[in-house]
Each structure stands twice: as structure tokens, then as C-alpha cells.
Amino acid sequence: MFKSENFERLLHHPMKRRSLIIGAGGLTGLAIASQFSHQRALASDRFSDNPFQLGVASGEPYPNSVVIWTRLAPEPLNGGGMPPVNVRVRWEVSTDSSMRRIVARGTEFATPELGHSVRVIVEGLQSSTWYWYRFYVGNQASRIGRTRTAPVAGSNLSKFNFALVSCQNYQQGYYTAYKYLAQDDLDLVVHVGDYIYEGGISTTGPRQHNSSEILTLEDYRNRHALYKLDANLQEAHAMFPWIVTWDDHEVENNYANNISEIDTEPDQDRAIFLQRRAIAYQVYYEHMPLRPFSQPKGPDMQLFRRLSFGNLATFHVLDTRQYRTDQPCGDGTKERCPEVFDPQATILGQAQEDWLYQGLSSSQARWNILAQQVPIAQRDLKAGEGATFSMDKWDAYLADRDRLMDFLGKQKPSNPVSLAGDVHNHWAMDLKADFNKPESAIVGSEFVCSSISSGGDGNDTIPSYVNSSDNPHIKFYNNRRGYVRCNLTPTTWKADYLAVSEVTTQFGTISKPASFIVENGRPGVQRI
Incomplete structure (x- = not known):
């Protein structure tokens, strides 16, 4: 689909060929990464540095769900510094900032195909409600983030x-x-x-x-x-x-x-x-x-x-x-x-x-x-x-x-x-x-x-x-x-x-x- 003489030259550029091929492969890998998530995973939770240096984020609020995000990157400016394997990441959501009233938790896999990023669609939440969340890898925890669900569709909202x-x-x-x-x-x-x-x-x-x-x-x-x-x-x-x-x-x-x-x-x-x-x-x-x-x-x-x-x-x-x-x-x-x-x-x-x-x-x-x-x-x-x-x-x-x-x-x-x-x-x-x-x-x-x-x-x-x-x-x-x-x-x-x-x-x-x-x-x- 992307064949051309210039592209072939770029593919053979000594500094760019590997990343371009990884990028193309990654695009295919997006669709199949989940098939392998349970077949191989990182056996150790030891990293060269804090894996949560890029923080946490949330978005796309619906009345009963929201997306929470992080990316494992102990060496953020060196491709992330993660081994090329899947990594189990635990997450939890609470109704209080001290994370004592947990209302949802689970495990996702951070995959190399997606740069070891993690997105969780947290469902079954109450509408118009503030929640707090965090991620874990082994005994290392991310910072706590705060998010909010949307009101129910059609409901009266004063502000x-x-x-x-x-x-x-x-x-x-x-x-x-x-x-x-x-x-x-x-x-x-x-x-x-x-x-x-x-x-x-x-x-x-x-x-x-x-x-x-x-x-x-x-x-x-x-x-x-x-x-x-x-x-x-x-x-x-x-x-x-x-x-x-x-x-x-x-x-x-x-x-x-x-x-x-x-x-x-x-x-x-x-x-x-x-x-x-x-x-x-x-x-x-x-x-x-x-x-x-x-x-x-x-x-x-x-x-x-x-x-x-x-x-x-x-x-x-x-x-x-x-x-x-x-x-x-x-x-x-x-x-x-x-x-x-x-x-x-x-x-x-x-x-x-x-x-x-x-x-x-x-x-x-x-x-x-x-x-x-x-x-x-x-x-x-x-x-x-x-x-x-x-x-x-x-x-x-x-x-x-x-x-x-x-x-x-x-x-x-x-x-x-x-x-x-x-x-x-x-x-x-x-x-x-x-x-x-x-x-x-x-x-x-x-x-x-x-x-x-x-x-x-x-x-x-x-x-x-x-x-x-x-x-x-x-x-x-x-x-x-x-x-x-x-x-x-x-x-x-x-x-x-x-x-x-x-x-x-x-x-x-x-x-x-x-x-x-x-x-x-x-x-x-x-x-x-």
C-alpha cells in the first residue's frame, strides 16, 4: 500500500528503517495483540526506574463509564525502556481520594504493540460522580488521578x-x-x-x-x-x-x-x-x-x-x-x-x-x-x-x-x-x-x-x-x-x-x- 521509490530509500535509511518497520508492524499488531496477552507476560516487576513517570489521565466520560490511562515508561525518552513483552497492570477505582472505598478493580496488559500504554474502560459507574483511580505494577503504584462521569442523557443539569x-x-x-x-x-x-x-x-x-x-x-x-x-x-x-x-x-x-x-x-x-x-x-x-x-x-x-x-x-x-x-x-x-x-x-x-x-x-x-x-x-x-x-x-x-x-x-x-x-x-x-x-x-x-x-x-x-x-x-x-x-x-x-x-x-x-x-x-x- 505504501510502495514507492522514495519509501524504499527511507526504509533502507540506516536510522529509520527499523522504526518504520516496527511502526507498520505495530499497526497490524494492534488488532492481534490481545490474542497473545495471556500467553506471555513479564515474569519480573523490576524496572530500571519508576515505570509511571508519564503520570495518569482520564477522558471520554459517559454516564456509566470513563477511560483511565497510563503508560509504563521507566526510561521515557529512550523508547520507554520496557522489555518487548506484555506486562500485567492492576488498576482500581474508588469513591474517595484515599482509595479506601474501592468500587472497581481489574487487570490489563500493557503490550509492546501499543508502547506499553494502558487504557481501561471502567464501566458500571454512577453518573455525575467524582472518582479516584490508580495503577499498580508489582508493588509500584502510580499517582492517584481524579475523574468524573457525565450526567445521564437528557437529565436536567443546572451547571x-x-x-x-x-x-x-x-x-x-x-x-x-x-x-x-x-x-x-x-x-x-x-x-x-x-x-x-x-x-x-x-x-x-x-x-x-x-x-x-x-x-x-x-x-x-x-x-x-x-x-x-x-x-x-x-x-x-x-x-x-x-x-x-x-x-x-x-x-x-x-x-x-x-x-x-x-x-x-x-x-x-x-x-x-x-x-x-x-x-x-x-x-x-x-x-x-x-x-x-x-x-x-x-x-x-x-x-x-x-x-x-x-x-x-x-x-x-x-x-x-x-x-x-x-x-x-x-x-x-x-x-x-x-x-x-x-x-x-x-x-x-x-x-x-x-x-x-x-x-x-x-x-x-x-x-x-x-x-x-x-x-x-x-x-x-x-x-x-x-x-x-x-x-x-x-x-x-x-x-x-x-x-x-x-x-x-x-x-x-x-x-x-x-x-x-x-x-x-x-x-x-x-x-x-x-x-x-x-x-x-x-x-x-x-x-x-x-x-x-x-x-x-x-x-x-x-x-x-x-x-x-x-x-x-x-x-x-x-x-x-x-x-x-x-x-x-x-x-x-x-x-x-x-x-x-x-x-x-x-x-x-x-x-x-x-x-x-x-x-x-x-x-x-x-x-x-
Whole structure:
């Protein structure tokens, strides 16, 4: 499936052949690993170091179940440092933080085919309930994590709190925002992409990557491990369940469907890029608390899905990266070009678009949340000097966006709100039936979070285009790092923008430069 002359050369590269073959074999091994789990297992529980250095995590909360996760890695930056055999891992779940009232326990196998990661679907739980969990290997225990189940579908829910985060470039800053987030009053964390960055080593930031640009199975595992070693990120994972979706840097910058960005790497070849994507998808799955239906099949992975929280909120989690056609006019910010009007161009793909509209049409939730990667709202980045747009956002896929705006305007699903990241700034915007006609109807709202660290400290400058008459639907911009805290009730959505003073040191303080509300039945953001 992945044959080409370039791929053959890459396979015979002395440093990359072994990891590529392991990656391809691992993809096949995913389906059969469980057949051998009981046939061979590690006889000793002795490791070169603490096997739980990457912490614990949870996610995908349902009313009666949740995913808990860890990965055994006594040598995290050396492929994990585990022997190539299955390892029995015990787990337990309690209703108290001291782990005395155990309500569920069991054993799973950490397999080499999945990098000795462990995911457990803990079932039979009570809805809307906090639980605590931990893992054991032999007499070694992981830290204790905390998680929460969702309310029963359709049940009345008076409030729901979550944080929106994205973009955590390890080299460009410390994860100070996660330190504050972990202390917040939340039910959930929603991460909309760029969990890792694939690039090589930079000497200009406060921290450094652990290798040149990642390409192989071991490369990707070591890079995820480097990020997971961050203490603030571990604390945020341990305190709340997460919903995750990716953007581009989990594979490679600005990739589109089967196409790598334009560069000089071997993966310009489609077959080689698909192999790289397959490896990256596998390792992403290994490190995230996702349910088994997201287990990748080669270079394909099911990531768009829905999670509901009583009758208050439904998250329609989208994937605007895997199915999109190539960015028109290159991959950067350029003058608008005719290709943006191409009716065949897509950022969602037909199957996902149909799924989204069906879900919005049938939703009974008060708030319908599109958790996705890049801003939907138009952003003229050179207002007054000739329209200029980023070709990696919805601005470059006008047929898809026009259909979405038309659907929201005509079908009127209850309170549609887009959540996005990617751009490393805070934004609050209205979604318009026609962004080029300021008088057109407001059909939804959009909150865009800044990065956790990407872009460094940032500054307090506000670009002139933000306040331009060309962008009247843009209500707020902030160029500091941080996150967005969202507090939902049946009548009001309140979004607090949290900003960190600096991330290039570990001493940044946090402030709240702005808050916005959306009122039930009244689309559009209003500043408090």
C-alpha cells in the first residue's frame, strides 16, 4: 500500500528503517495483540526506574463509564525502556481520594504493540460522580488521578464548567497555564489540538526538544513522552477528565489529508507521508485517554464523535485535519485566490459534514458545541489594505463554511458555539450568515483560546485589523498565553479569558482580561 521509490530509500535509511518497520508492524499488531496477552507476560516487576513517570489521565466520560490511562515508561525518552513483552497492570477505582472505598478493580496488559500504554474502560459507574483511580505494577503504584462521569442523557443539569486549551509548544514556554487550570473549578478539559510539536531542536526558547524533527515510531513516542513529563500538564490530566482532538503538529505542520506541507523532506512523497501519518496516529492513540473505537487503522483514525452532558451540552468533536483537501494558494497567509471558492474543496470531508448536520438536527441539548481546531469566523488579517486571510483556516474553505452558516441560519439548532485554537491568541467572535455583510444575521458564537505556550510570552498589542470596520464581528483579541474557562447554565454561557503574564520563565501570574456571555436563544457574544 505504501510502495514507492522514495519509501524504499527511507526504509533502507540506516536510522529509520527499523522504526518504520516496527511502526507498520505495530499497526497490524494492534488488532492481534490481545490474542497473545495471556500467553506471555513479564515474569519480573523490576524496572530500571519508576515505570509511571508519564503520570495518569482520564477522558471520554459517559454516564456509566470513563477511560483511565497510563503508560509504563521507566526510561521515557529512550523508547520507554520496557522489555518487548506484555506486562500485567492492576488498576482500581474508588469513591474517595484515599482509595479506601474501592468500587472497581481489574487487570490489563500493557503490550509492546501499543508502547506499553494502558487504557481501561471502567464501566458500571454512577453518573455525575467524582472518582479516584490508580495503577499498580508489582508493588509500584502510580499517582492517584481524579475523574468524573457525565450526567445521564437528557437529565436536567443546572451547571457545567470546562476549560478550553490548545497549542503547547514545549520549546517556546512553560506550561504555567496548566498550573492554574489544575486549581480551577472544572468538570472537564477540552483540548483542540497541537498537543505536541514535531519540529527539531531550537536554541532560542527556555526549553529544548529531545531530537531533530520526528519521523519514526520511536521518535514520536519519545516526543510524546517529553511533553507528558511536564509536571503542570500531568497535574491537569490527573485532576479532570479530558476530551481531545488533534490539529496538525501531532503529525506535521499544515498537513492536509494525504499531503505533507511543502518542504524538502522525503515525506513529500504521498506514500511516505501516509506511513508517517500512520505512525503518528498510532502514537497519538497510545498517549491519549480515547475509547477503543478511535484505534487507528493504518493512516486512518476515527476521531470525530459526540459526548453529551445531560440536557445542557453536547460536544460535537470535529477533525478538520484528516479529511481536508489541500490548502489553496499554498499553506501561508496570502491574498484571497479563486481556489477558496472551489465547491469541491473541503475542510470536513463529506461523511463528517453529513454526520455533523445530522447530529445538530437531532440534538436536544441547550448548548451545541463544535469542538474543533481552527477558527470558523472570517478574520481579515490586513483590513483596509486588501483582504488577506490564513489559508489554513475555514477562511480558505468557503463552500464548507457557507454550507455550515446556511445550516445554522435555517435549521437553528439550539445555541451553536464553536470552540477553536491554533492561532495562539484569544478571540471572541460572532458567526455571521455572510461575513461580508455586517447587517446579516448572527447565527452562532465562537470562542478561540490562546496557546498554552506556543508563541512565547506574547504582548499586549492589539492589531489594527481587530478593530477595523472590515471585522465588526470580532469582539475581543488578546495576545497572551492561557486558556478559556466556560461556565454553562440553561440560560447563560459565560466565558472567562485567562491570560498568563509570561511563559518564558516559570513565574508567570494569571489574570482575566475579559469575560463574555452568550444568552440562551440569542446568538452572538456579549462582553461583560
